[in-house]
Amino acid sequence: MHTIWRVSGYLFRYKGMFALTLALALGSTLFFIAIPQIIKVLLDDVVAARRSDLLLWGVAGITLCFLLREVLNSLRIRVNNTLEQRVLVDLRRDLHGKLLDLPISFYDRRKSGEIASRVIEDVQNVERVILDGTEQGLVSILTVVGISALLFAQQPVLAALVVLPLPIVLWLAARHFKATRKNWKAVRESSGEMSSLLVEDIQGNRLIHSFALRERESRRFAAIAEELRTRTLRAMFRWSVHGPGSSFIMSLGTVAVVGLGGWFLIQGEAPFTGPFTFGSFVAFFAYCAMLYAPIGTLNNLNHMFAAGKASGERVFEILDHPIEVANPQQPHAFPRGLVEVRYAGVSFCYPERAAVVEGLELTLPAGRVTALVGHTGAGKTTIANLLLRYYDVTSGTVTINGVDVRAIGLEDLRGNIGYVAQDPFLFDGSVEDNLRLARPGATEAELVAALEAAAAWDFVQRLPDGLRTLIGERGIRLSMGEKQRLTIARVILKNPPLVILDEATASVDTLTESRIQHAIDALVRERTTLVIAHRLSTVRKADQIIVLENGRILERGTHEELLAARGHYADLWRVQTDVIPEYESEREPLGR
Ligand SMILES: Nc1ncnc2c1ncn2[C@@H]1O[C@H](COP(=O)(O)OP(=O)(O)OP(=O)(O)O)[C@@H](O)[C@H]1O
Numbered sequence: 001m002h003t004i005w006r007v008s009g010y011l012f013r014y015k016g017m018f019a020l021t022l023a024l025a026l027g028s029t030l031f032f033i034a035i036p037q038i039i040k041v042l043l044d045d046v047v048a049a050r051r052s053d054l055l056l057w058g059v060a061g062i063t064l065c066f067l068l069r070e071v072l073n074s075l076r077i078r079v080n081n082t083l084e085q086r087v088l089v090d091l092r093r094d095l096h097g098k099l100l101d102l103p104i105s106f107y108d109r110r111k112s113g114e115i116a117s118r119v120i121e122d123v124q125n126v127e128r129v130i131l132d133g134t135e136q137g138l139v140s141i142l143t144v145v146g147i148s149a150l151l152f153a154q155q156p157v158l159a160a161l162v163v164l165p166l167p168i169v170l171w172l173a174a175r176h177f178k179a180t181r182k183n184w185k186a187v188r189e190s191s192g193e194m195s196s197l198l199v200e201d202i203q204g205n206r207l208i209h210s211f212a213l214r215e216r217e218s219r220r221f222a223a224i225a226e227e228l229r230t231r232t233l234r235a236m237f238r239w240s241v242h243g244p245g246s247s248f249i250m251s252l253g254t255v256a257v258v259g260l261g262g263w264f265l266i267q268g269e270a271p272f273t274g275p276f277t278f279g280s281f282v283a284f285f286a287y288c289a290m291l292y293a294p295i296g297t298l299n300n301l302n303h304m305f306a307a308g309k310a311s312g313e314r315v316f317e318i319l320d321h322p323i324e325v326a327n328p329q330q331p332h333a334f335p336r337g338l339v340e341v342r343y344a345g346v347s348f349c350y351p352e353r354a355a356v357v358e359g360l361e362l363t364l365p366a367g368r369v370t371a372l373v374g375h376t377g378a379g380k381t382t383i384a385n386l387l388l389r390y391y392d393v394t395s396g397t398v399t400i401n402g403v404d405v406r407a408i409g410l411e412d413l414r415g416n417i418g419y420v421a422q423d424p425f426l427f428d429g430s431v432e433d434n435l436r437l438a439r440p441g442a443t444e445a446e447l448v449a450a451l452e453a454a455a456a457w458d459f460v461q462r463l464p465d466g467l468r469t470l471i472g473e474r475g476i477r478l479s480m481g482e483k484q485r486l487t488i489a490r491v492i493l494k495n496p497p498l499v500i501l502d503e504a505t506a507s508v509d510t511l512t513e514s515r516i517q518h519a520i521d522a523l524v525r526e527r528t529t530l531v532i533a534h535r536l537s538t539v540r541k542a543d544q545i546i547v548l549e550n551g552r553i554l555e556r557g558t559h560e561e562l563l564a565a566r567g568h569y570a571d572l573w574r575v576q577t578d579v580i581p582e583y584e585s586e587r588e589p590l591g592r
């Protein structure tokens with residue numbers, strides 16, 4: 001019930017509208033249950049007394065009741081729709097906002113298709129519950145209560161017979177809810193898996209072709225689709241027994257009314273209430289019929305609620321997910337001017353993994369370039385992630401001019417760090433849009449200057465619409481090197497005091513690389529920079545080179561110092577440059 005209360009919490013944000021829906025539902029119910037009363041009077045006092053002059057008035061009264069009921073219904077549906085759409089937007093926005101706030105670690109452990117299925121399909125299921133629950137549920141409950149009260153007032157013995165099956169039906173409904181909820185949960189899980197497989201197949205399309213995985217993926221999809229089918233049918237078949245079964249039990253009440261009511265009619269009177277007329281019988285019978293419809297609706301809703309609850313739980317699971325990388329309560333401003341970054345005793349491990357970084361002591365001097373090199377998986381990107389607070393350190397501190405990064409507001413922190421990631425990401429939009437993300441107010445001249453500095457203007461110029469060429473999902477595909485140069489241009493435009501370049505020149509040819517190197521040289525001037533690279537040629541000029549192995553610092557120094565030390569770095573350099581004349585003289589004696 002918890003989930004349903006929480007969804008209701010969203011409804012109660014709009015108290016006025018909710019009260020109005022309730023009032024309108026109450027009004028239309030009253031007009032509806034007044035009808036059999038009028039019929040009773042009509043039969044007993046007008047038809048039986050053969051007062052044809054009054055018949056028309058009675059008919060007019062009934063018509064009016066039907067009309068008013070539907071007018072109020074129409075108003076209620078409108079108010080209700082507005083209400084539920086507001087609730088839905090609130091729910092979706094909360095969910096989307098939460099997804100933006102959640103730390104990267106949340107996404108590490110989840111598949112994007114699965115998350116999307118929660119935001120789209122599960123919210124839709126919750127929507128149906130809100131929609132039909134408030135729309136039909138409210139009216140049904142009011143009708144059942146109102147009619148039961150009237151039945152008891154008219155003939156308590158018959159009324160007791162009518163409501164006798166109710167507790168049994170309620171008990172069955174509760175059981176059904178519980179069992180079917182589990183089934184629906186399984187259905188939702190299968191559906192999430194199917195979405196994630198779909199997203200995987202779309203994203204991994206090239207891989208599927210290159211490895212000829214079509215058959216394998218078809219089989220996987222068929223298996224999931226089959227699983228979804230069995231699970232859905234299991235959830236639905238249960239209803240095929242429960243729904244009609246409950247209806248049958250309820251209708252036994254009607255049978256009892258026909259029998260006992262007929263007997264009362266023959267006697268001409270009933271216990272407690274005295275004379276029992278034909279009109280009383282018809283009115284009573286009409287009420288019975290009117291009672292079963294809303295009970296049936298409630299039963300249907302119960303079934304739907306079970307599905308909605310399973311979905312609601314999946315939605316709230318995201319909404320309740322703790323934000324591990326939290327914004328500080330009273331954020332410290334990002335330090336002004338040149339900044340120095342210090343990692344002090346930093347250890348870090350990804351969840352359920354051994355430590356990636358251990359006892360790291362590292363200073364990025366203000367205004368200088370620090371290069372991080374090391375084998376793949378050494379923890380280079382991880383060290384950058386800790387500075388950006390994509391993850392928080394397990395122990396130790398990362399400080400910027402002595403201020404712990406955890407004390408700085410997240411947006412402020414990331415806004416002051418220019419990051420060229422290993423896997424550059426561009427948004428769907430034009431080149432210009434993607435650049436303006438860094439500085440919305442930039443002039444076209446500034447955009448061009450940034451592109452020129454990043455050695456990207458050449459290829460952007462050659463794109464069909466220049467700066468306005470669409471790139472990303474709906475536009476032109478860029479090569480990895482082109483993407484990287486655009487992301488560098490973005491950082492140049494952003495002009496931050498702190499820059500992280502992760503393998504910024506990994507995917508470009510040597511010529512472009514040297515041009516980008518120039519761009520980077522321009523970029524890193526007067527800034528504190530962390531360069532991560534596999535290619536040592538790109539880090540030669542760094543003020544400080546750190547050689548990392550398994551999250552520990554092996555060596556540190558300048559290019560010349562490290563070569564002279566003839567350690568790990570010197571070995572790497574030799575392998576990468578193969579034969580470089582200026583060091584050849586140094587190496588030769590070694591070899592002999
Ligand atoms: N999100 C993650 N969850 C769990 N483990 C991770 C995650 N990201 C990286 N790792 C692990 O942490 C270690 C360090 O990874 P990291 O990405 O920092 O390496 P790297 O030095 O940047 O390597 P490369 O040169 O290939 O980019 C690796 O063993 C990797 O498997």
Ligand SMILES: [Mg+2]
Nearest residue numbers: 380381382422
């Ligand atoms: Mg990396």
